[in-house]
Amino acid sequence: MGNRTIVPFGPQHPVLPEPIHLDLVLEDETVVEAIPRIGYIHRGLEKLVEKRDYQQYCYVAERICGICSFMHGMGYCMSIERIMDVEVPERGEFLRTIWAELSRLHSHLLWLGLLADAFGFESLFMQSWKLREQVLDIFEETTGGRVIFSVCDIGGVRKDISSETLMKIRTVLTEMEKELKETTSVFINDTTVKLRTKGVGVLTKQMAFDLGAVGPMARASGIEMDMRTQGYSAYGKLDFKPITNDGGDCYARTRVRIKEMFQSIDLIRQCIDKIPGGDINVKVKGTPNGEQFIRLEQPRGEVVYYTKANGTKFLDRVRVRTPTFANLPALLETLKNCSLADVPILILTIDPCISCTER
Amino acid sequence: MNLNVVKKSPWILHYDGTSCNGCDIEVLACLTPLYDVERFGIINTGNPKHADILLITGSVNEQNIPVVKQLYEQMPEPKAVVAVGICATSGGIFAECYNVAGGVDKVIPVDVYVPGCAARPESIIDGVVKALDILAEKKKAMPKKRIGEK
C-alpha cells in the first residue's frame, strides 16, 4: 500500500470555469475516493418564488444557468402552462424547439472546446468556439441576446422568426455542418486525443443505472433515455432516435455528444420544413392552481421541474432537479481508481454545470 | 524591472463567484478567435501569482468570500479588479436571495464595473482596457522600490 495523501481540487481550477471543490484521497497517483464540497454558487433562487410572482419568475428561471438558459425558461413555462391548461400555438412550439436545439448545439460545442482545453489541445478549443460563435450569431439575430434571450414566455414565445431568417439559418447550418465534420473528426480519429479519452472513466450500463446517471452520460453507457422521445413541444412531430453508445468511457461520451450535434442540426432543419404559420403566443389570464412535474431533455440530460401553485400570484414552490445533480454520484464513482492526471478530463466528461446544480 | 510590460501584456485571472455561467462563457468567448483578446497581449491564467487583473463574475456569498479574498491577496501589486456583469456589481436579479451577500465590492475593492446580463464580450474587453489605465496609475503611485521588498 502506498502513501495516502489528500489533494484539494478547486474551487478555483484552470480546467473549470466554475468553482467546485473535491477532496481527492490519493494512494500514490491513484484516486481512492473523492469527497465533494459544493455550495460555492448556491444562491437559493428556489426560495425567490416568495418574492417574485409567477410571471416574473420566468426571468429568474432563465438565469438558473447561462448555458442552458433557454431550456430552463422553457421548462418553467411548460410547467405553468400545464397547470393552467394553456395550449401554446403550434408555431410557438416549433420556435421553442428551434431555439432549444440551437442551445444544445452551442452547449455541446462549448463542451467540446473545454474538453480540448482540458487535454491541452489549444487550437481545437479555439476551433470549437469559433464554430460556436455562428450559433450565437443566430441567437443574436433572432432574439437580441447572445447568452440569455428572455424570449420564452408563459403561453408561447415573445418573438417570431421570419421565413427569410429561417432560410438563412438553414444555409448557415449547412455550411457549418461541413466545418463541424472536419473539427469533430479530430476528436474521433486523432491518436493523441484517443489516448486521453479511450478506456478512461468507464461507466458500465449497470453502474450508470445504479447511480442514476442521465443524459449523454447514461446514453454513452448504452441506456436509451431521452426525454425528447416523449414528444413535448414540437418533438412529437419530428423524426429522430436517441443516440447511444456502448463504450461507457470518455471517448463514448464524446462520440454521443458529437452525434447529437448533427442530430440537432437535422432537427432544426425538420422544424424549418414543417413550421406552420399562425400565432406565436396566447394571452394568459388568471392565476395557476395545482401542481405539476415536467421533464425535459437538456444538453446535459433530464431536468425535472416541479411547481406548486395555490391560486394566488405567488407560487408555493418551484423545485428544479438539474442533470448535473443527478450525474454527480456517477462522477464520484468513476473518479475512484483513476489516476490523478485523468481527474480534469473525467470531471469534464459529465459536462458539469455547477450553477445549475446548486441553484 | 520596467513595469511597462504589464501595460502591454496584462494577464487575467478569472474567478466565478455565484454567476449563472452566462458571463463566464462570455469571458471565455473573449479569448477565442472572434474577439481574440490575445492580440492585446492578454492571457487567461489559472495562477493568481501570475495575474495582473482579476475578473470576477457573479456575486459573493458566505462560502466564497474567503476564496475571493485569498485570490486577491495572492496577486502581486499593482493589481486591478474588474466586476463583470450586474451580479458582480450589485447582486442583480439574485440580490434578494438568502445566500447572496451582494456585489464583489463588499469584499475587495473593485476598479471597473462592467454592466450587462450577461455582459457582452465587447464590454468585457472595454472593461479590461479601462483597467489597464488604472493599473498604470497604481504603478505610478507605488513607492519606488523593487517589487518583493517589504
Place this chain on the structure above:
Amino acid sequence: MKEQILKEISPNDLLTEIMKIKNDGYRLVAISCTNKNGMELTYSFDKDYELLNIRLITDTETELPSISILYPYSFLYENEIKELFGVKITGIIPDFNDNLYKIPVKTPFGVNE
C-alpha cells in the same frame, strides 16, 4: 407525455414502499420537499418514462429513515433537504451534517415565516 402517478403513503411505510419500487426496477429521479402548511416530501421515480411519485406528510420532529441504503445516490437530495428544511433524516451515507451548502441564514426555513 405519459401520465403522472401520485401515491400518498404514511412515513412508517417509506422503506417497505421504496423497497417494492426498487425491486420493480425504477430509477430515482428526484426527492423534493415543500414546506407550506406542513412538510411534504415527494420521492419521484421513473421507469420507461413513467413518473411515479410517492408523497408523505411529515414534520421536523419525526425521524425519517434515509433511503440511501436502497438508492445510494439519494444522499445529495437527502442532505439538501435535511439542511434546508430540517427534516430529521437519519442514516444518510455519507452525511454532511448540515454542511453541504454552508449558508449564512438560519436554516431550516420555518413554516409560514
